[in-house]
Amino acid sequence: MNGISMTRRSFATRTVQAGLAAAALPSIAGELSARNPDKIRLGLVGCGSRGVGAVIDAILSAPNVEVVALADMFPDKIEAALKKLRSPQAGKNRDFAAQYGSLVVDWDRVDAVRVTPECCFAGFDAHRKILQSAADVIILASPPGFRPQHIRAAVDAGKHVFAEKPVAVDPVGIRSVIESAALAAQKKLGFMGGTQLRFSQPYGEILKRIHDGQAGEIVSAECYWWHDYFVRWHAEARKSEWSDMEFQLRCWPHFVWLSGDHIVENLVHNIDVMNWAMGGPPKSAVAHGGHSNWDDWPVKGNVFDHFYVEYEYPNGVKAHASSRHGLNCSHRLGERIVCSRGVADPNGRILGEKAYDYPGPFDNPRFIQWRAFLESIRKGAPLNFGRQVAEATMTAILGRMSAYTGRAINYDWALNRSQLDLSPKTQEFGPLPVEPLAVPGRTTLV
Template identity: 35%
Template sequence: MKKTTKLSRRDFVHTALGAGVALSAPTILGATAKGQGKTFKIGLIGCGGRGRGAAAGALEAGKILGFNVRVVATADYFKDRAVRAGKQLDVPPERCFGGASCYRDLLETDVEIVLMATAPLFRPLHLEAAVNAGKHVFIEKPVAVDPPGCRRVIAAGREAEKKGLVITAGTEMRHDWDHIKTHQAVAVEKSLGKLYAGRVSFCIGHMFWSRPINPKSAEDLVRSWQNWIALSGDHLVEQHVHNIDLANWFCGGHPVSAVGFGGRPRRPAGDMYDFFSVDYDYGEGVHIHSMCRQVNGCWNWVGHDFVYEKGHTNGNDHPKPQKSPIPASLPQGPSSHIQEQIDTLYYINKGRPVNQARAVAESTATAIMGRISAYTGWQVTWNQIMAAADESPDLFNLTLKPTAEDFEKGTVEIPKENVVPVPGQK
């Protein structure tokens, strides 16, 4: 199939929603005759740019597959955002919900699929509730900010499997066909032999607030969530998880330990680090170096490189496996953020309960393991945070504050700005 031109997430959102989601017809790949007449009702939780992008992607995915896809409810911590998104998506005001418990109101409606794009802090709680309500879910990455949150997501994934529900995740390279085929060729079919080592990077300029936030309320924290460890997980978790997920995927699972460092020389807002450098040990002598930075005026690189016995790959440059794992009837979208929505609808329609909850939770936990190591200066193991409750109870039970439940109960304590973790101190 001929490759289509890739769109950035931001460009797609502006094009789609700016036109009232009246996307072009005929569609990019054409509608499948089998899909004609099939209707899916979608609910959107989290109506910022990422959430509206997911909604636009789902609507375009429906057109590509020939389904009648409608967003019928929106929810956001701030009701005005839910209402604005509702206007763009043709959702009546009475089905636009606000407040910390807005997700509960949305899950009581007739939505079949839930798109989750709130701050990462809220995602384990919202996923549990959606699965309990019998909804299919697309959940953005990362899916948690601490080890207990990751385990909650894995548990919700197991429950979804019992119910035959689909859970797809916003780790979008697992939806990109070149990455899928390259993974099949080098990680499954071993076309390049044994994996020796690799590196993954998300080094870019400064993002978000350029001055102190001085939060006074829970609402201030939610509006500036990208700047707070407890709400975002820090940028190693919130952003770099994309690349870390690729490392886990190509290495065949999560690492056994992490040793890292980081710092905050320039960031004026919130309580996060500016940069991280982490060595992940995947066992059998395989190490992956992870680095991420959000500082202006520095060398930037977002990418990955894996070194094998017979060569190396950047993750998407060997798309010639002997056997493609992509279903022959699955259409290819113009970008991975539309493809992830195509995949969601396709597998729901096929009755094939694809479940990415464990994979994205383990990638999130891998990032969290590196963050904890950088904050403390310790070597941190997978057993300590995810598998052995008795080995290191403080790490296994590490719960960042405030929690999602604190926002619902009104018990949020405001974190201190510019007070950051110092390694080597207990």
């Protein structure tokens, strides 16, 4: 399997030029929809559990949807995805993180799996090859370090995009995603991000009441993601035949250039809720963090095991975000918004003068999100949440940058001027030394 040797900066330069020229052309996806207004075909890039789960969510959320093409770095991942998609399964509820919707749902729509061997693509260029398929919507679920270039390629090809969160791991990538979102809007293409709490019924009702002033003015906020699964998530024992690149790709959460660290990969959901409540991203962040226990981590990568961030928003309100992954520790996930006349849990409750408990319904927000996205495409007015998910991701990146360097950082500077680009110089299998763990006070702010 041969990869394409290409830097992300050279890729971005060429795709920006191509994208501007393509903006004047009719949308290819629009033409596809015009030929068959009912059928929507999916292509998946990144055949892990979340990518396969997104395919299942999409097919179950709306009628006349099928998957026609798969792409991944590795053929064995494609084979595993096909096996899962072609096998009925019973759903499982989960106690932790239930507000995000069940990860395993009832699945019996194997008839909607229309993937042929000719539409399975592997390698570094697989995300390009799948764009030649009949897919109308491309689901992007590879490691986040690849997300900006995959998004741009899909938009340039005239495809609607569903991009899992986070959509980048550094400011250079975020700027590319924001450009892609604007280009998608010009071409009348949909762009949905994987921050499904924006479609949660209880979250929507509680945030509406907060914005209506029913709990008073927002005074402070906090969010947290304390768990342990990141410790052993995608922790594969290295095989002798694997190159450095292959090992890092298969164990991607443990390497910053691929995952962005768990504050970006996980806490971005809750940080997005903070931005939602505040009406936009913060103006600055100051943070600390580190890695205190390597003994329990099978993969010795370069991610922290704990973060704490203080964000200050333009209205002067400070929000506190924390993320921790460690075995044998207490778990906590969610948000808390303190207002002048009440305290809100966005997952369905307000305490105070106008106390409120959300009575239901509690439908799977992933299904609600997909249904809204697909309906918008069919109506010819596709939703575009690209800027929102880019800002949420950038807010998480800002916190990580502050924790890694020990510096207070301005959001606008990081977004518009930081030259931090974590991608390797070339994308190919072979040697790839692991960058050292960040040390606050010594790691340079770029």
